Amino acid sequence: xxxxxxxxxxxxxxxxxxxxxxxxxxxxxxxxxxxxxxxxxxxxxxxxxxxxxxxxxxxxxxxxxxxxxxxxxxxxxxxxxxxxxxxxxxxxxxxxxxxxxxxxxxxxxxxxxxxxxxxxxxxxxxxxxxxxxxxxxxxxxxxxxxxxxxxxxxxxxxxxxxxxxxxxxxxxxxxxxxxxxxxxxxxxxxxxxxxxxxxxxxxxxxxxxxxxxxxxxxxxxxxxxxxxxxxxxxxxxxxxxxxxxxxxxxxxxxxxxxxxxxxxxxxxxxxxxxxxxxxxxxxxxxxxxxxxxxxxxxxxxxxxxxxxxxxxxxxxxxxxxxxxxxxxxxxxxxxxxxxxxxxxxxxxxxxxxxxxxxxxxxxxxxxxxxxxxxxxxxxxxxxxxxxxxxxxxxxxxxxxxxxxxxxxxxxxxxxxxxxxxxxxxx
Ligand code: PMP
Numbered sequence: 001x002x003x004x005x006x007x008x009x010x011x012x013x014x015x016x017x018x019x020x021x022x023x024x025x026x027x028x029x030x031x032x033x034x035x036x037x038x039x040x041x042x043x044x045x046x047x048x049x050x051x052x053x054x055x056x057x058x059x060x061x062x063x064x065x066x067x068x069x070x071x072x073x074x075x076x077x078x079x080x081x082x083x084x085x086x087x088x089x090x091x092x093x094x095x096x097x098x099x100x101x102x103x104x105x106x107x108x109x110x111x112x113x114x115x116x117x118x119x120x121x122x123x124x125x126x127x128x129x130x131x132x133x134x135x136x137x138x139x140x141x142x143x144x145x146x147x148x149x150x151x152x153x154x155x156x157x158x159x160x161x162x163x164x165x166x167x168x169x170x171x172x173x174x175x176x177x178x179x180x181x182x183x184x185x186x187x188x189x190x191x192x193x194x195x196x197x198x199x200x201x202x203x204x205x206x207x208x209x210x211x212x213x214x215x216x217x218x219x220x221x222x223x224x225x226x227x228x229x230x231x232x233x234x235x236x237x238x239x240x241x242x243x244x245x246x247x248x249x250x251x252x253x254x255x256x257x258x259x260x261x262x263x264x265x266x267x268x269x270x271x272x273x274x275x276x277x278x279x280x281x282x283x284x285x286x287x288x289x290x291x292x293x294x295x296x297x298x299x300x301x302x303x304x305x306x307x308x309x310x311x312x313x314x315x316x317x318x319x320x321x322x323x324x325x326x327x328x329x330x331x332x333x334x335x336x337x338x339x340x341x342x343x344x345x346x347x348x349x350x351x352x353x354x355x356x357x358x359x360x361x362x363x364x365x366x367x368x369x370x371x372x373x374x375x376x377x378x379x380x381x382x383x384x385x386x387x388x389x390x391x392x393x394x395x396x397x398x399x400x401x402x403x404x405x406x407x408x409x410x411x412x413x414x415x416x417x418x419x420x421x422x423x424x425x426x
Pocket of ligand 1: 049052113114115142144145152190192193194219221222238242385
C-alpha cells in the first residue's frame with residue numbers, strides 16, 4: 001500500500017458512491033465543537049476501528065425490536081415472544097450466511113469478541129489443555145487475545161508461545177511453523193491487526209497448522225469488518241467478531257466454532273437457557289448453540305447486528321473492501337508526506353488502518369489538537385496492544401482508521417490538521 005503514486009489516490013472506485021453511503025449514517029451529518037454563534041466543524045470520524053458508526057437501518061432495527069415485537073426469547077408461549085424468538089433466530093441464520101458457516105449450530109452469540117475468546121480459552125482450555133501444553137499467539141495481538149490465555153496459564157500451567165512480527169508488521173508463516181511443536185494445542189491469531197492493519201494470511205496459516213494437527217482460532221474483530229469472510233474456505237476452527245465494529249450495536253458478538261469441537265467443549269457460563277434438566281444433584285446441558293448461551297441474550301442488539309450484516313451485503317462486501325483499500329492507500333501515501341511522521345505497519349495490501357507517531361508531539365496531544373482544530377476523531381494510546389508498543393519501543397501511537405464511509409477529502413483534512421500540529425510544536 002505504501003509508495004502509492006499520488007494520481008492513483010485521486011480516483012474513486014466507480015461503482016461505490018461514498019456520498020450516498022454517508023447519507024445512510026445520521027451521525028455523519030453532525031458538526032462537532034458547536035457553540036452559540038459558532039457553527040463548529042464537520043465531524044471527520046477516523047476511529048472506526050475502535051467502534052463504527054451505525055447506519056439508519058441498524059438504528060431502525062433496534063427501535064423496531066423494542067417497539068414492535070419485544071419480549072424475551074425462547075420458551076415464551078405467546079405471540080410476541082414467538083415473534084421475538086423468530087427474529088432472534090433469523091439473526092443467527094444471517095450470521096451463518098455472512099460467515100458462510102455450515103450450520104447455525106456453529107453460531108454462538110456472545111456479548112463481544114472479548115467474551116468469545118474468553119469462552120474458547122475457558123471451554124477449549126478445560127476440555128483439551130493440560131499443564132505444559134502450548135497456545136501460540138503473535139506479537140500483534142489485542143489484549144483480548146492475550147489476557148484470557150494468561151488467565152488459563154495461571155489456572156492450568158499452559159505455556160504461551162509468541163510469534164514475532166517483522167518491522168513492517170508482517171507475519172512470516174515460517175516463524176509460525178518453526179514454533180509448532182508436539183505440545184502446540186492451539187494457535188490464536190488476529191485476522192487483521194487493529195494497530196498495524198496487517199492482514200494475516202489466515203487460510204495459509206490454517207492449512208499449515210492443520211498439517212501439524214493444530215486447530216486455529218481467529219480474532220476477527222477487525223478482519224470481518226474489512227473483508228468478506230468465509231469460515232469454510234478459511235477452514236479455521238473458531239472465528240470471533242464483535243458487533244459494534246461491524247456497524248452494528250454494542251453488546252453483541254459472535255463466536256463461530258466447528259460443530260464437532262463445540263460439541264466436545266463444556267459450557268462456559270451456566271444459567272438459564274443453556275440447560276436441558278436441572279436438579280440440585282446434577283444438570284444436563286442443552287444442545288448447540290444454546291449450550292453456550294446462558295441467560296437472556298442481547299435480543300435487540302443481535303437483531304441489529306443482523307441488520308448491519310444485511311446492510312454490508314447490500315453494499316457489497318467486495319465493493320466496501322475496494323473502497324477502503326483505496327482510501328487507506330491514499331491515507332498511507334498522504335501521511336508519509338508529513339515531515340517527522342513515522343508509520344507503523346507498512347505491509348502491502350494491509351487493511352485501512354494507519355498508526356503513526358510524530359517526532360514533535362505526543363500521541364495524546366496530536367489527538368486532542370486535531371479534534372479541536374479540525375474536528376478530526378483519532379484514537380491515541382496503546383490500542384490494547386501494549387506488547388506491540390513495546391516491540392516498536394513506543395508508549396503510544398496515534399491511529400487513523402478508515403471505514404466504509406471515509407472519504408479522501410477527510411484524509412486531506414487529517415493531513416492539514418497534522419501540519420498544523422507541526423506548526424504549533426516545531
Ligand atoms: N481484537 C481486536 C483485534 C480488536 O481490535 C478489538 C477491539 N479493539 C478486540 C479484539 C476486542 O473487541 P471488543 O472490545 O468488542 O470485545
